[in-house]
Amino acid sequence: MNETLAGAETGAAPRKGTVTQRAIERIKAMIADGALEPGQRLPTERDLATLLGISRSSMREAIRALTVLGVLEARHGSGIYVTRLEAGDLLETFGVVADLSRGPRTLELLEVRRILESTATALAAARITPERLAEVGRHLAAMDATDDPEELLAHDMAFHREIVAAAGNETMAAILEGLSTRTFRARVRRGHQEQGAIERTRREHAAIHRALVARDPEAARAAAAAHVGEVEEWLRARLAE
Numbered sequence: 001m002n003e004t005l006a007g008a009e010t011g012a013a014p015r016k017g018t019v020t021q022r023a024i025e026r027i028k029a030m031i032a033d034g035a036l037e038p039g040q041r042l043p044t045e046r047d048l049a050t051l052l053g054i055s056r057s058s059m060r061e062a063i064r065a066l067t068v069l070g071v072l073e074a075r076h077g078s079g080i081y082v083t084r085l086e087a088g089d090l091l092e093t094f095g096v097v098a099d100l101s102r103g104p105r106t107l108e109l110l111e112v113r114r115i116l117e118s119t120a121t122a123l124a125a126a127r128i129t130p131e132r133l134a135e136v137g138r139h140l141a142a143m144d145a146t147d148d149p150e151e152l153l154a155h156d157m158a159f160h161r162e163i164v165a166a167a168g169n170e171t172m173a174a175i176l177e178g179l180s181t182r183t184f185r186a187r188v189r190r191g192h193q194e195q196g197a198i199e200r201t202r203r204e205h206a207a208i209h210r211a212l213v214a215r216d217p218e219a220a221r222a223a224a225a226a227h228v229g230e231v232e233e234w235l236r237a238r239l240a241e
Helices: 003-009 018-031 045-052 056-068 093-098 102-128 130-144 149-166 168-178 182-191 199-211 217-240
Strands: 072-076 079-082
Touching: 045 056, 045 149, 056 072, 079 102, 079 130, 079 168, 079 199, 093 102, 093 168, 102 149, 102 199, 102 217, 149 168, 149 182, 149 199, 199 217
Parallel strands: none
Antiparallel strands: 072 079
16 A cells, blocks of 8 residues: 555544544545645545545445545546546535525625625736736626626626636635526526616626726725625615515
8 A cells, every 4th residue: 555645544533423524534634635646546445445444335425425526536447536626626516505595695695705706806906917808898898788687697797707717816716606606696686676776787897897997906896895795785685674
């Protein structure tokens, strides 16, 4: 057995939870410690179970759970491998949380989105390239040119996606992508349709774009926070009714 893997087995492991949960933590610790690298093949299920001192059935459950989470991947006829551990793959579950959220949980997600998106927009104001800024402007113009709800939503999402990508933080981008799924945004938009909502949203997008053009991080932060915060306050008032 690989000495590095054997050394990882001696490290401290959580003592709470089920055997499977402890196995999951042990495998994660091996990855975090470098005993298992991205792209590396795991030992066989039998060898890994022996190494960690657990049953093969518990090891099988742990591997299955980590595969669902995007930490491991099964390659047919080859074995189980550590994935590339990309933020986008590991944080996909945020999208499930957003899609299934209701009531106060939706409000919590909007609060998180406001904090992260305002930060990302501030970073983008300092880092955005002329090419990406032109794409942001294109989506803004497309939103101004249509009243079709589906087109508005598509360009709205693309507008924010370009800005978040310009911030240059892949982990933040992955979290925000999960918090801003099409299903989640469409559901919030359907509920938030009082008179003037679309025009107000257009003005808010324009303010964000002006701050990006001016390369003004604080103005960009404030404009993005106000944009998400407006929907957040509407939902807060609705829940209080």
